[in-house]
Amino acid sequence: MKHVFTIIAFLFSFYLSAQQISIHARLEAMGLKNIAVADSSIVIDLMYAKADNFTGVVLYDDLTEGYLHPHALQGVLKAQRMLQALHPQYKLIVYDAARPMSAQQKMWSVVRGTPLRIYVSNPANGGGLHNYGLAVDVSILDGCGRPLDMGTEVDYLGDEAHITHEAELMDSGVLSARAVLNRQLLRSVMRKAGFTPLHNEWWHFNWCSRKEAVANYPVIP
Numbered sequence: 001m002k003h004v005f006t007i008i009a010f011l012f013s014f015y016l017s018a019q020q021i022s023i024h025a026r027l028e029a030m031g032l033k034n035i036a037v038a039d040s041s042i043v044i045d046l047m048y049a050k051a052d053n054f055t056g057v058v059l060y061d062d063l064t065e066g067y068l069h070p071h072a073l074q075g076v077l078k079a080q081r082m083l084q085a086l087h088p089q090y091k092l093i094v095y096d097a098a099r100p101m102s103a104q105q106k107m108w109s110v111v112r113g114t115p116l117r118i119y120v121s122n123p124a125n126g127g128g129l130h131n132y133g134l135a136v137d138v139s140i141l142d143g144c145g146r147p148l149d150m151g152t153e154v155d156y157l158g159d160e161a162h163i164t165h166e167a168e169l170m171d172s173g174v175l176s177a178r179a180v181l182n183r184q185l186l187r188s189v190m191r192k193a194g195f196t197p198l199h200n201e202w203w204h205f206n207w208c209s210r211k212e213a214v215a216n217y218p219v220i221p
Helices: 002-029 070-086 101-111 115-119 166-171 177-192 210-216
Strands: 091-096 135-141 196-198 201-206
Touching (some): 101 115, 135 177, 177 201
Antiparallel strands (some): 135 201, 196 201
């Protein structure tokens, strides 16, 4: 009986491994590139591979690595170089990158019909830039590997995470001056690298417009 359980455990482990290889191989077959392979100094910590995100559930059952379209990847690599030229002890941390549309559908089902729907792109409308490997959720780690203070945790959905009224939020004491400076540093290197920030999520950056993505890039199923 012990041998039977051993065989079952092995087959189950093999199944999980095959599932993981499947999604990663699929992304690579589409031409997407592994961020950590391109630059191992960039930390990858996919927040939707864990339940500790705004949905409260795991959205990436089999995706454990950060992938981007080569165009967007080159931008991230450039941003990392510029950041470390300014602050050699700092490094980027990626919380989300390429996102299959199947995971987008799960996310949409959580927020559909609620006020939080403004933060999630509807798959029926083509999804968002993550679904093309052209968006990245990113922050900065200090020399001890701790995230810089950005005023909110990543994936916090609320006014405090918006970038449009930071001066007012700082004046009212909601955001500290240090948090605003840290956000400005992140936006500076990401903008210079070719990205555009999203107005309601300080961590989210798009490589191009949604119109350009739909017209020129394949969606990740």
